[in-house]
Amino acid sequence: MKIRVVQIWGFLMTVLGWIFVACTMAMEGWKIASVGGMGGSAVIKVAWHWTSLWRSCFTDSTAVTNCKDFPVLWSVEDYVQIVRALLMSALSVGMLGFVLSLLGMECTYIGGKVQSKYKKIYIGGCCHIISGVLSTSGYGVYAQYVYAIHIDPGPTGLQFNLGTPIFLGWVGSAFHITGGAFYLWSVCTPLCGGEKKVVVKGLPDPLQNKSTTSLSTVSEITSKTKLSSISELLSRLKEEDREMF
Structure with missing residues (x-):
């Protein structure tokens, strides 16, 4: 497969993965728990508790939602701070990977000589893989916490489940890592093994x-x-x- 085609596929996958991860940070419903709906109730038939990285909300059966924003950074629970830090780091490293990859892609006319462009796109691919690993770790930390409170809900009795943003984020992380691997694959032969040059003598x-x-x-x-x-x-x-x- 041509180097240019592999690099274009890598660029599309990393862009899609970065957008998915960025969207999950703004999405609601990272963990969801339902209340009622079993045994019947004349006042409240069913309601939902759900939280994101920035606030906690309660929606009753009349679709009225009351939310409470999380306080200042140092007063938030530890696992939320860890997830925020990992995802923001992933987005920052991914942005650096975009800059280096654009400079090193074969279809762009910036970035210097051919060997210099190969090195830039190699480092950019490594940045995308690191970004995918960081975001995957962030979602893993949050999922582990939700699993722990699902097994042992405590005095509240709320059994939270994973929301859509977690799964969307894992898909985005997979796209990010795969795109970075495509970048590395495209320049593996020129940087590591060298290109074989065949000299053809012209016929008289x-x-x-x-x-x-x-x-x-x-x-x-x-x-x-x-x-x-x-x-x-x-x-x-x-x-x-x-x-x-």
């Missing part, structure tokens, strides 16, 4: 051979003509000398 031009042959023939004819004319002059001079004596 028959027209050129004909011209050289004709030139040599003409030169031979002219040289023979000159020799014959000189010999004739010498013979005439000898005859004139004899007549004089």
